[in-house]
Each structure stands twice: as C-alpha cells, then as structure tokens.
Amino acid sequence: MKGSETRSSSSCAACKFLKRRCTPNCIFAPYFRSDEPTKFAKVHKVFGASNVSKILSEVPEEQREDAVNSLAYEAEARLRDPVYGCIGAIAMLQKKMVELQHDLTIARARLAHYASSSPLLNDDQAITLPPPIDPSPSSSSSGFPESFLLSQQPIWSDEDLN
Amino acid sequence: DYLSMNSSRCAACKYLRKRCPSECIFSPYFPPNNPQRFACVHRIYGASNIGRMLQQLPVYLRAEAADCLYYEAQCRIENPVYGCVGMISTLHQQIFSAQEQLAKVQAEIALINNAYTQQESSQFQQLDGLLSNLNNF
Numbered sequence: 152m153k154g155s156e157t158r159s160s161s162s163c164a165a166c167k168f169l170k171r172r173c174t175p176n177c178i179f180a181p182y183f184r185s186d187e188p189t190k191f192a193k194v195h196k197v198f199g200a201s202n203v204s205k206i207l208s209e210v211p212e213e214q215r216e217d218a219v220n221s222l223a224y225e226a227e228a229r230l231r232d233p234v235y236g237c238i239g240a241i242a243m244l245q246k247k248m249v250e251l252q253h254d255l256t257i258a259r260a261r262l263a264h265y266a267s268s269s270p271l272l273n274d275d276q277a278i279t280l281p282p283p284i285d286p287s288p289s290s291s292s293s294g295f296p297e298s299f300l301l302s303q304q305p306i307w308s309d310e311d312l313n
Numbered sequence: 314d315y316l317s318m319n320s321s322r323c324a325a326c327k328y329l330r331k332r333c334p335s336e337c338i339f340s341p342y343f344p345p346n347n348p349q350r351f352a353c354v355h356r357i358y359g360a361s362n363i364g365r366m367l368q369q370l371p372v373y374l375r376a377e378a379a380d381c382l383y384y385e386a387q388c389r390i391e392n393p394v395y396g397c398v399g400m401i402s403t404l405h406q407q408i409f410s411a412q413e414q415l416a417k418v419q420a421e422i423a424l425i426n427n428a429y430t431q432q433e434s435s436q437f438q439q440l441d442g443l444l445s446n447l448n449n450f
Contacts, residue, residue, distance in 0.1 A: 197366075199359045206357075206393055214394045221398040225385065233366060234374045237397045238381040244404035251411040258418040265425045302377060 164191040169200060178207050182219040190223050197226040232306040239305025324351040329360055338364050342379035350383055357386040 165179035166172065168191050173180060183191040194203055203222060210218045229236035323340035326333035328351050333340060339360075343351040354363055363382065367375050388397035395402070 197362065198357065199362055202357060202359055206389070210393050218394045221395045224398050225389075225396055229366075229385075233370060234378045235381050237385055237401065241397065241400050241404065244401065244408065248404060248408055248411065251408060251415060255411060255415050255418065258415060258422065262418050262422050262425075265422060303374070 161185070164188045165195075165200065168192060168195060178204050182207075182216055193226040193230055194219075194222050197229045198222060234303060235301060235305045239301070242301050242305060321345075324348045325355075325360065325363075328352060328355060338367050342367070342376060353390060354379075354382050354386045357389050358382065 162173040162185060163177055163180035164183040164185050164187055166177060167185060168188065179191070183194075198206075203219075206222070207215050207218060225237050228240060232239045235242070322333035322345060323337055324343040324345050324347060325339035326337060327345060328348065339351070358366075363379075366382070367378060370378055385397050388400070392399055
C-alpha cells in the first residue's frame with residue numbers, strides 16, 4: 152500500500168510531470184499549479200524543463216508569471232501550428248493592420264473631400280481629422296521583417312486572434 | 314577546402330561536437346557559415362526539441378519552420394519575459410486603435426452625408442411645389 156516515495160500533496164504540476172520531489176524553493180511551483188497539468192506539459196514539449204528553468208532564473212521574480220504565461224502561449228501556438236507557431240499569428244495580425252490602414256487612408260481621403268466641397272460647412276465648422284497612427288508595429292532592434300511573408304496559410308483564424 | 318570533412322559539418326553538429334551524417338536533420342537549415350543561428354535556437358529550445366520538431370514536418374516545410382523557430386528564439390533572447398508574444402500584444406493594441414479611428418472617420422462621413430441628403434431633399438420638395446404651381450397656372 153505504502154508507496155516507495157512520499158510525494159507532497161502540494162507537488163506542482165511540473166514536478167508531478169517530471170516525477171520528482173517538489174522542493175519548497177521549486178522554481179516552477181508558483182507558476183505551474185497542480186490543477187493545470189497541461190500547461191507544463193505543453194511548455195515542456197516545446198522548450199524542455201531545463202530551458203524553461205534557465206529562462207525563469209534569468210528573469211526578475213516579479214516578472215516570472217508573465218514569462219511563464221507568454222511561454223505557455225508560444226508553446227500552445229507551436230503545437231497548434233508546427234510550421235509557423237506564433238509567427239503565423241503575427242503575420243495574420245500584420246495583414247489585418249495593413250488592410251485597416253488602407254481602409255483608413257481611403258476613409259480620410261473621402262472625409263477630406265467632403266469637408267472641402269460641402270456647402271454645409273461654415274468656416275468655424277472645420278472638421279478635425281484624428282491624427283494618423285504609426286504604421287509600423289514596434290519592431291525590435293534585431294531587424295525583424297515588418298511583415299512576414301509566409302508560403303502557406305497559417306492555422307490561425309480571426310477568432311483565435313481576438 | 315571544399316572536400317574537407319571538418320568544414321562540411323553543419324553549424325549544429327559543430328556546436329554539438331559530433332559527426333555530421335549525410336542525412337543530418339539540421340544541416341540544410343543550419344549552415345556552417347552561421348553558427349549564431351543554431352546557438353540561438355539551441356539556447357531556447359534545445360537540440361533534441363529542434364530536431365524532433367523538424368523531423369515531424371514534411372521536408373518542403375522545414376526551412377520555413379526553422380526560420381520561424383530562429384525568429385522566436387531571437388525574440389525570446391532579446392525579451393526574456395514576453396518573447397514574440399510582445400509583438401502580438403502590440404499589434405492587437407494598434408489594430409484596436411486603428412478600428413476606433415476608422416469608426417470615427419466613418420461616423421463623420423455619415424454625418425455629412427446625412428445632413429447633405431436632408432438639405433437636398435428639402436430643395437427637391439421646394440422645386441416640386443414650384444413646378445406643380447406652374448402646371449396649374
């Protein structure tokens with residue numbers, strides 16, 4: 152009846168998965184609760200336990216929860232779309248952004264045309280256009296392309312991105 | 314020397330200090346002239362995960378997959394907290410802002426159109442009245 156090793160009932164999802172004792176200062180325990188077993192399983196499948204542990208140890212403690220959540224998101228994306236992962240989502244969002252900018256340019260031009268030719272407006276009724284938005288997403292200094300050109304259709308749909 | 318065994322090892326096998334077989338899963342995507350590329354993906358994913366992920370894909374998709382893994386790894390090294398998920402957040406915010414601006418501009422256009430149509434239709438009504446008076450005359 153008695154098991155050969157005693158596992159603490161508060162063993163985190165990571166230590167349960169890795170079948171090891173969950174120590175009081177386990178780096179995974181605060182972020183991989185035992186009621187979310189698939190979260191660690193996915194992160195482990197893509198990154199591996201030691202890489203996750205290394206990434207977490209390089210991040211200040213107050214930012215580790217965000218780091219884990221973004222790793223979980225990336226892992227989920229990679230498992231859903233083994234070719235493009237998160238890049239698929241980024242490409243779709245960039246495409247949506249380009250379409251919106253195009254629509255906005257046309258709408259502004261129409262508004263400007265109406266504003267200049269409308270007999271209804273007095274001089275004191277000048278229409279103020281909303282300021283133009285910054286066209287490029289803030290890209291990092293490592294020179295990522297402003298738009299990803301993918302040869303295949305990513306698995307992401309509009310509802311996945313909302 | 315083109316035929317030298319040492320220089321024909323791919324960046325992965327050089328990094329891992331092992332022999333590079335002819336059917337090496339890494340060699341088409343991690344050429345020896347770019348050692349930083351493999352070092353980067355290895356740091357985030359590890360060699361066996363990269364190898365497994367590439368192996369599970371049809372050959373014609375592996376190059377793109379390797380490129381995406383490299384971009385994501387670079388993002389994660391540069392931004393250890395958010396990685397490339399930071400770009401997704403930023404894009405969501407920009408899209409939301411653009412949609413708001415578009416809705417504002419479209420509302421302004423609709424306002425002008427509406428006012429213009431009302432003015433036009435009252436002018437037509439006046440003209441109609443005038444014409445029917447003329448007919449009766």
